[in-house]
Amino acid sequence: MKILVLGGDGYLGWPTALHLSRRGHDVGVVDNFARRHYDLEMGVDSLVPVSTLHHRIRMWREVSGLSIASFIGDLTDAGFVTRTVEAFRPEAVVHFAEQRSAPYSMIDQKHAVYTQVNNLVGTLNLLYAIADVDPSIHLVKLGTMGEYGTPNIDIEEGFIEITHRGRTDLLPYPKQPGSFYHLSKVHDSHNIQFACRIWGLRSTDLNQGIVYGQETDETVLHPDLATRFDYDGVFGTVLNRFCVQAVVGHPLTVYGKGGQTRGMLDIRDTLACVELAVDNPPASGEYRVFNQFTESFSIEQLARMVIEAYPGPAEISRIDDNPRVEKEDHYYRAAHTKLLDLGLVPHLLNQGTISSLLSVADRHRDRVDPAAIRPTVNWRKTASALVTASPTEEEAADSIDA
């Protein structure tokens, strides 16, 4: 199958492209390198060194004998999107190409507006391009479990049957997202559902949990095929961050009570889920939602699991002043049966997985910038000082003392 992976230079886009390529699909990647730009802006970097896209594509050909086409451009450029879809003529488009950090979207007005405009306009342009070029193209769109927030009832997969005053309807599940980034995904979901309705497009919206892990069956074939590993306060995800903190002897920072519970999954399951979605497309006009995660954990639980797996000493440091506005102790139960029904066999989180993450962190411990880990974006403020890797005054003073 011809598959276009948007955001194919990113943390998940790149390993997804490799995985689909290895499975025999004809893969093209699209990227504008926005993710690498954010690193430059924040003064941070992936813990694991990441080669350029062009180099990685060459290495993949050397290692596997398989070709991946690349299209460099921006989805907010409608002409570029249509030309790319016309040139590659994909049967499926896997869309990772959005600004995906909640803290980044909460830095200030400029970053909130950037996140929503970038994500919405890119997806709108894509919907128009698919409708114009070939409405049968299957759009596999990455959404997030964060679209639902933390309601006091069970979360269903995209839709919920509501009986109200004696009448019943199946309606979109109510959304309570927790950042301008998460809001952008909710906006996308509504736009995509509408496009399916009016133009007969077909789309799978993957409401993904928090992904952990860095190695996949394909990326381990050569060091130059590695994908990103983010641990910083803006783009780092929680389990990666805890592993890095343990390795460098920094307490594991738990915001608030630590009862915040989220759906999570192994990076290898992301690839498997995308593949299952691609292999089993919905009908024409159908908009379907899969909740893409395998287990739920509280932040506190994750910290304790890392401490248990880490061979050295490690401890939790509680940051009472939670930089986010979120419930710290809440009900959480979310359906996630549709991908299992399609055949997903999850990699569950165990000591082995955490040990392998710890060893990735350990191999690159000399690249860790401790200043990058602390949270610098506060949900309650309308403007945060831009996150940089430069030392705080206190750290600078320490360094003078030393």
Added chain:
Amino acid sequence: MKILVLGGDGYLGWPTALHLSRRGHDVGVVDNFARRHYDLEMGVDSLVPVSTLHHRIRMWREVSGLSIASFIGDLTDAGFVTRTVEAFRPEAVVHFAEQRSAPYSMIDQKHAVYTQVNNLVGTLNLLYAIADVDPSIHLVKLGTMGEYGTPNIDIEEGFIEITHRGRTDLLPYPKQPGSFYHLSKVHDSHNIQFACRIWGLRSTDLNQGIVYGQETDETVLHPDLATRFDYDGVFGTVLNRFCVQAVVGHPLTVYGKGGQTRGMLDIRDTLACVELAVDNPPASGEYRVFNQFTESFSIEQLARMVIEAYPGPAEISRIDDNPRVEKEDHYYRAAHTKLLDLGLVPHLLNQGTISSLLSVADRHRDRVDPAAIRPTVNWRKTASALVTASPTEEEAADSIDA
């Protein structure tokens, strides 16, 4: 009270500004004249001639002795928004300043993207400005009943209590909007609710029905105070259009089966509702939704009421090929008690109201452009020919024949 009316040069913004001014409030208006620009783009015009904003403000001072401040600029310019809020220091902001036509948003990719970016970014900038300058400012935001779509259960006011698998929560009412314009309002609603949660802002989201009418107690004081009357296929609302069609002897065009049912209200009730919202602000951090309409009618019912009220002959012409994608025969029952509870006394739709609309249309019948009435935007197509007042080929041929 100091009140800033955004979009104060528009159909509802202008009469709202006058009404609040006459009620003793200190009113400022903000506009970028986008609405007049759309007319130039489409080659259409308000049936009733509309003076410039500056002239109308001068006339209002002559007629009433009251001053209205004006701020000319674009809400997508964050600096302008913050400076305006800082300069005027309103206690309430009434926000009409969005692209408000569903067909306009459905013309093509450019107009869809314009509508969503314009509406979202303007509102985001406003939220940031309020949070920065004074979080106690009450944001009265115009939403639309079209955010809900036409579910098979009763529509509630913004939130619905859902009991699911033995647990209960009060959640945002599921949204099923029917155009990229309506979607932009859904996106706004989510963004505003979030801003109230994280920054403690206070907001009333007025989910307004379709407004009819053109004269208010203030605009009738002088012809130069008149507000717009739109009857064209893109910006015209249904009852206005039917009245113009009756007056010029054109059949009343009903799309599809005509069973499409919508909440509606008199323009004078819009002013009363906004005033009630402003006079009764929500608590800090509260996001509340009022369904702002007084009666529901099907399109067919409205056409029959106009035919009954019109003294001459008039008939319905059914356009089987509905240009919109919408249910043409559906359940519709929506709560609208919150504004009544605050004291709204509605002007219900009767023969008198329709007769007064017919007489507005009749006074300006020489300004009617029949070519502007027909629907030119089709929901099923990704690109519609731009609506213009130039004759169709058929009409041009007719004119040669004559």
